[in-house]
Amino acid sequence: MLICGLALAVASSALCLSYHNKIGISGSELGKESAKTRNVSALVSSKAFVNPLIRQKESFTHLDDRFSHYSSTSKRHQQLGAYVEDLTALEAPLHRYRNIGIIAHIDAGKTTTTERVLYLTGVSFKIGEVHDGEAIMDYMPQERERGITITAAATTCFWKGGYRKVPQHRINIIDTPGHVDFTVEVERSLRVLDGAAAVFDGVAGVEPQSETVWRQANNYSIPRIAYVNKMDRPGASFEKCIEEMEQKLGTTPVPVFIPVGAASTFQGVIDVIQKKFYKFDKEKDSFDYTEAPVPENMQDELQHYRVHMLENAAQASEELLEQYLANGDLSDDQIRTGLRIMTLANRIAPVTAGSSLKNKNVQGFLDMVVDYLPSPCEANKMSVHTKEDESDDTSPSESKPSVRKFNETQLTFDTMNFDLPLAALVFKISHDTQIGTQAYIRVYRGKVSVGDVVYNPRTKKANKVQKLLFIHSNERKHLKTAHAGDIVSLVGVKDVITGDTLCNEKDQVLLESMEFPDPVISLKVEPVDGNELERMCDVFRKFMKEDPAFRMHMKPETQETIISGMGELHLDIIVDRMRREYNLPVNTGSPQVEFKETFVQPAHAEGRYVRQSGGRGQYGHVKIYIEPLEQGSGVQFQNSITCGAIPQEFIPAVEKGARQQLMEGLLAHYPVTDVRVTLLDGTFHIVDSSEFAFHTATTMAVRDAAREGGIKLLEPIMKVNVVCPLANFNTVRGDLLRRRGQVQTIRDGFGGVKEITATVPLQEMKGYITELRSMSQGRGFYTMEMSHYHSVPPVVQEKIVSSNLKPNK
Known part of the structure; x- marks a missing residue:
């Protein structure tokens, strides 16, 4: 296997220095060690970090030779507009690829940052502004009208370095949504990416959805860099954002660029590695900058962050640690190498700062993508x-x-x-x-x-x-x-x-595939033109293939069409797409919470379906056992018949009957989950038995088991993050408790506000935004995401069953 070398993959021509031949690291070795341990002390003690791996040079030489062949046979495609004959001919060998996602809370500036990247790298000739509805990456009409990203959009650009020149790298970017209703878009994007850039609002700090997407990236062990955006905004605080990254995300932020000033005094950034000040014109929204001496009032801060950086970089290998302990410093290239190793091991997150809207320090952001995020040959296992x-x-x-x-x-x-x-x-x-x-x-x-x-x-x-x-x-x-x-x-x-x-x-x-959360909210829909019912269902089926978080089903007792999703905005977008893209307007009912059902205790049951009155009849007889499982187990089926009491050809009909009845519900027509159905025994008739008979007998047995074991409702519990002024804190907190909420944490936020994290049943959150605005004089806001399902209190369950739905007979 060709080996990818970390030291040589760093985007700097200086990394070919003899020093790096001494501490050569293979990407596969790093992936192996980091996947096993994720522990710096283990990595430092491992000889994988200090043994020379000379073959890495040969691997990259081979890649560069191949790349040279492609380059010699293909001219540069102007703005990617030509017919691309071979994707690898697009100006970068594989070890200079970066497949990254931009992740953040809504309105942190993800798409604005991506638009600047496209302009700065020459992919676009005009900066598309989100607030003007002209962002290239937000191409859906719904995105441009709302000023938010709804679907993950992909693009490619090339970068030769900003503050210093590097060999050309190809960067594949996926711009992801920030709204919680579209978390699935983030999930499936992260599954195929090698690295991520997390964008934070310099004023709001680490917001709730930022925590969510960070955890999603943790699930795939994706190396990350961080970008503190909006440093030109009043109230921006780089230090506070760094502190919150440590507290809320549990990471070790290592600033590589630090801001000079904030809000109206934001002038530019200091490169902590090179100790250079890149000064931008405050009066112009320009990418242009000048190098200037580091201001005297920033010297102590620079030294503080540099020591922090050196201490983290030195942990990457024994040789770096020895060098640092002996000399108290490392060279620029050694620092970048150490930071890259630590980033790929998910031990640190390099941080930069800037203002994408004002075009300030986007160069530094791109330099960090190249310097610290992995290539495909360095990706995790x-x-x-x-x-x-x-x-x-x-x-x-x-x-x-x-x-x-x-x-x-x-x-x-x-991959090579x-x-x-x-x-x-x-x-x-x-x-x-x-x-x-x-x-x-x-x-x-x-x-x-x-x-x-x-x-x-x-x-x-x-x-x-x-x-x-x-x-x-x-x-x-x-x-x-x-x-x-x-x-x-x-x-x-x-x-x-x-x-x-x-x-x-x-x-x-x-x-390895992906897992997606179940929907939490539903709508009844019907076409304005009753003759369009079948076409409406066909379109919804297409949407289901596109969106794993979207579901559609028909209620058997009323023949109503029900669509389900992750939130009201999610379903609103679906309905709007139906109208715009397919010229098919629909009427909708009020949003309904997606409850579930489960068994209270295990139950044995028997089902017998016999119709024998002369001639060919029907005969099916089953004995089953249904037991509740832990949350998240879904519905499981197990065949325990070993002596042929029921022929093998009828077993699928038994399973289908059980699953169908559980899907239809047993108490209030909500799907049953987290149970195991075990087929224990049964009998058959050599002539009269059929799939239909065993299917029917099983549905009868499942209903009988429900009467014996008891059924309870489960409701979706949301993690709710509320930000409100200190003066309204007690009122807001009391209102959450009134809604059956349980307060988890209370934090002091930026600008004299309180942040409350609580778990609250989704059923109780209807109309909450109106109430919150009233309680906080319009200054409060909240976000929520799915947390888990939990049993509904008996009094509430009785009310739901009696007032909303008919119980099964």
Whole structure:
């Protein structure tokens, strides 16, 4: 396997100095150690950090030779506008790729930052402003009208360095939403990214959704840098933001650029490594800067942050530590190498500061992306299932590929060998009226070309790739080939969903997929024109393929169409898209909370469906056992029959009957969850038994078990973060308690406000924004996200069942 060297992957030509030959680090070795330990002391003591790995030079020499070949056969494509024949020809070898996401709380400046990056790197000729509805990355009408990001948008740019020159790097950027209703977009983006840049509002600090997306990145062990934005705003505080990163995120922030001044006095930034002051013109919103001496009043602060930086960089290896202890300092290149190692090990988060709206220090932001975030060959390991020999067939009722046929291993693909078999992950689906279904993929191994046949282990079907597309926002450029490390979309692959693996049929693998939260709120919908019901349902099915957090179902007792999502805004966008994109207006009911049901205690039950009155009849008889499971277990089915009491051909009908009845509900028509149904015994008739009979007998048994075991309602509990003036604190806190809330933490926030974190039932949060504004004279605001499901109090359950829904007979 070709080895990726961390020291040589740092975006600085100076990293070829002899020093780095002494402390050469392989990306695969680092990934191995960091994945196992995530502990700096273990990393420092490991000889993997100090043994010379001379072969890393050979690996990168090989890559550069290959890159030179591509460059010699392909001229620069002006603004990516030409037909791109080979994505790897786009001016950067793989170890100079950066696949990153920009993550943050809503209104922290993610899209504004991305727009500046596109302008600064020459991808766009005009800066698109979010507040003017002209942002390139916010291309949906709903995004431009609301000034928020709704769907993750991808683009690519190239960077040769800002404050110092580096070899050209290719940066694939995914701009993610900041609103909690669209957290799923962040989740699936992070799954395919190698690094992330977290943007923080310099005034508001670390906000609730910032904590959420940071935790999501933690789940995938994604290295991060941090950008404190809006330093030109009144009330901005770099120090306070750094403090909150430590307290709320549990990370170690290491400032690489520190601001000079704040609000109206914000002048620019100091490079802590090079000890240089980059001064921007306060009167002009320009990217231009001048180098100036570090102000006298900033010398102590610079020294403070530099010592902090040196102490963290020195922990990366024994040689760096010895050098620092002996001399009290490290060279600039040694500092960057140490910080990069620590960042990739998820031990620190390098921090910069600036003002994207005023075009100040976007250069430093890009320099840090190149310097400290990983290339695809340095990315963390993932769970991969490799195919075993064919054995017993998978149950027909299973919708996912049988993991039992695959061996699970943790591995890092040899991304630099494009001749290996294909392995790619589908992380997003979209539908286009002109070209049809697009599957957005991250290629992890090998390559894929137009005309190739790719295999989907879930559907067990192979499809021919009709088109490969390079994505820039909502624009498309045709490709012929995409390689490991690339993020592209393809057309022609049918029946794909988010989380599918695409591979070669002869070399089957299953990449680690994604898990998404269940919806928490529902709406009744109906088309304005009653004749459009079927078309409306077809469109909703397309939306379900695009959005894993969106669901649609028909209520069996009323034949009403119900759509479910992560919040009112989420469903509002869905309904608006239906009207705009498909010219299909719909009427909606009031939002309803998505309750669930579960068993109170285990129960045995028996179901018998017999219709024998002469001729061919019906006969099905089952004995089952249903037991409650821990939260998050879902519905499980287990067949414990071993002696053929029920023929194998009828077992799928039993499972289908159980799942269908549980989905319809047993108390108030809400789906039952967190239970295991075990088929214990039964009988059959050699002539009269049928799938229908066993299906019906099982539904009868499940209803009987519900009467014996008892059913309780579960309600979604939200994590609510409220910010209010100190004068209104007691009133706001009391109101949360009145809503059955439980206060978790109380913090002092910026500017004399209180921050309250509480868990509150979603049912009690209806109309809360109006109440909060009234209690705080319009100065309070809140955010909320799904926390967990919990049992509904008996009094509340009785009210819900009796007033809202008819109980099952």
